[in-house]
Amino acid sequence: MTPTRRTLLAAAPLLAAPAALRAQGTWPDRPVRWVNPGPAGGAGDVLSRLVGDRVSARIGQPVVVENRPGAGTNIGMTAVARAAPDGYTLGLASIASHAANKWLYANMPFDAQRDFAAIGLIALVPNIVVVPPSIPPRDLQGFIAWAKGLGRPLNFGSVGIGSSQHLAAAQFGQITGIEIIHAPYNQAGQMNTDLIEGRLDVLFQSISAVSGMAQAGRMRPIAVSGPERVPAFPELPTMREQGVDVTTTGWFGLATPAGVPEPILARLDEALAAALAEPELQARIVAGGSLPRVMRRAEFAQWMASESERVGAIVRATGARVD
Structure with a gap:
């Protein structure tokens, strides 16, 4: 056999291997896309940019955040699920995409467990209940009494069907017997404006999206929608403390399309965990109203299944449904 023939035969298995497998040794050699399936300015957008920047430093390539909101995170996460399994597309998994949507949508474009590989939890995201400053209530029980005397349903907004904001408000309506109408938004800024100007009656909003406006008096916080008080508003009692047992808390984590090679998953796992261990990043996440949490791949996958x-x-x- 000639040397040329032996060289061609030795190279054949490599040429036939999937592109994702051939790329293992060089990954990453170009920028990595991070899909945020929520709106610009929301908690997911803030966390994506904070954490993506630190993951970028760990893997040695830019991590470019791409916002693809809509359909309760289904648009963005469908793009992730259908991307090439080569480690160059990441997605921000959430309580909507990986826990709620399978129960809300009759026809899901992806299977949250089958079509993704879990990387790790990033943060828990409590919401605060805020109301327009033009209405009288100063606490949750006062708001309930006010709402029951309105003679019409309450109007509330959220970043999307199946979000922690939507679930908390729906649970609030179910517990209190108050009829409440949902308006999903693609832009957190417009939703906040509509509350301030009185077109919405209440928001169960992420702290990062409203803390500045709440502290400036442009909207009034009346409760924390989560199991415990939050550092950004330490004097603000939870809904449970005020007699309404709503403890729904949002969360965000990192996932890739299913089929990404194991060495790449391991590197992403290490990069994310190392980034979240940085005190400076932890402080910035807390300042934004979220609670950083490290949860590695296997545990995160099991935890998402239990959350569902x-x-x-x-x-x-x-009784919430989309279609």
């Missing part, structure tokens, strides 16, 4: 069952019970209790 927990959230499914809430959806069934509220």
Whole structure:
């Protein structure tokens, strides 16, 4: 056999291997896309940019955040699920995409467990309940009494169907018996403006999206929608403390399309965990109203499955559906 023939035969398995496998040794050699399936300015957008920047430093390539909101995160996460499994597309998994949507949508474009590989949890995201400053209530029970005397349903907004904001408000309506009408938004800024100007009656909003306006008196915080008080508003009691047992808390984590090679998944796992261990990043996440949490791949995958069952019970209790 000639040397040329032996060289061609030795190269054949490599040429036939999938592109993702051939790229393992050089990954990453170009920028990595990070898809945020929520609106610009929301908690997911803030976390994507903070954490993406630190992951970029760990892997040695730019991490470019791309906002693809819509359909309760389904548009953005469908793009992730259908991307090449080569490690160059990441997606921001959330309580909507990986826990709520399978119970809300009759026809899902992806399977949250089958079509993704879990990388790790990033943060828990409590919401605060805010109302327009033009209405009288100063606490949750006062707001409930005010709402029951309105003679019409309450109007509230959220960043999308299946978001923690939507689920918390639906649970609030179910517990209190108050009729409440949902308006999903693609832009957190417009939603906040509509509250301030009185077109919405209440928001169960991410702290990062409203803390400045709440502290400036442009909207009034009346409760924390989560199991515990938050550092950004330490004097603000939870809904549970005020007699309404709504403890829905949002969360965000990192995922890739299913089929990404194991060495790349391991590098992403290490990069994310190392980034979240940085005190400076932790402080910035807390300052933005979220609570950083490190949860590695296997544990995060199991935790998302358990979250889906927990959230499914809430959806069934509220009767919420999209189609």
